[in-house]
Amino acid sequence: MSDLWIGTSWKMTKTLAEARAWAEGLRDHLAGSAPAGVQPFVIPSFTATTAVAEVLGEESPILLGVQNAHWEDAGAWTGEVSVAQAKDAGARIVEIGHSERREHFGESVETTGLKVAAALRHGLVPLLCIGESAAVKEEGGSSAFILEQTRGALEGLTGEELSRVVIAYEPIWAIGETGRPATVEELVEPFAALGEVYAGRVAGLLYGGSVNLDNAADLLGIEHVSGLFVGRTAWRLEGYLELLRIAEDHAAARTG
Ligand code: PGA
Numbered sequence: 001m002s003d004l005w006i007g008t009s010w011k012m013t014k015t016l017a018e019a020r021a022w023a024e025g026l027r028d029h030l031a032g033s034a035p036a037g038v039q040p041f042v043i044p045s046f047t048a049t050t051a052v053a054e055v056l057g058e059e060s061p062i063l064l065g066v067q068n069a070h071w072e073d074a075g076a077w078t079g080e081v082s083v084a085q086a087k088d089a090g091a092r093i094v095e096i097g098h099s100e101r102r103e104h105f106g107e108s109v110e111t112t113g114l115k116v117a118a119a120l121r122h123g124l125v126p127l128l129c130i131g132e133s134a135a136v137k138e139e140g141g142s143s144a145f146i147l148e149q150t151r152g153a154l155e156g157l158t159g160e161e162l163s164r165v166v167i168a169y170e171p172i173w174a175i176g177e178t179g180r181p182a183t184v185e186e187l188v189e190p191f192a193a194l195g196e197v198y199a200g201r202v203a204g205l206l207y208g209g210s211v212n213l214d215n216a217a218d219l220l221g222i223e224h225v226s227g228l229f230v231g232r233t234a235w236r237l238e239g240y241l242e243l244l245r246i247a248e249d250h251a252a253a254r255t256g
Pocket of ligand 1: 009170174175176177179208209210211229230231232233
């Protein structure tokens, strides 16, 4: 069985000092190896990418990511950072299409597809985020909506390319301060729909949105869920370490 992905995006938080302290704490806690059966990853703001890369070191079992990247390698794209530049700074994952970027920065199915292709071209893991709004959910259209978002962004990939993609299902209504945690019952159907198409074909099918220390174990128990993508709970290092411990227990129970 493949590893459980347990990662956090810090969104637009943390000073350099805070980023370094968190990364140093994690590095020292793990002492060179990831918890058995777990793939940790951390996605800081761009400003902290290099600092966190330096703290973790090149041989780190923790994958470092960026929260966005442009599909062109270089050029006149003021304010943007390319996948090539992110890789140069130490990133190995590119987060693509988070709902906050779709809502506020015009991220679309087309641009997420271009970014997935760019990440793959440079050998980085594309972490494609998908998720429906409360309105779509109320109409009963969740599964169709997220399948369309996913299909649109992954269209045309070879099986080998697809096998390097990680998908994170993050329903918008469950994300952040204004979201409410999803129940396991609400997530069974969307993961069944995603699993039917992508289980065994992609590197991971993650859940994200108000993951906390009380619901993490139950969320990992949902069929086809192979990891968690976490915001607030993991911004404190203690919260993230506890999530890693929960995942390690879950991985041990799966194999044992
Ligand atoms: P949250 O954020 O865990 O703070 O709800 C999740 C996300 O946006 O990925």
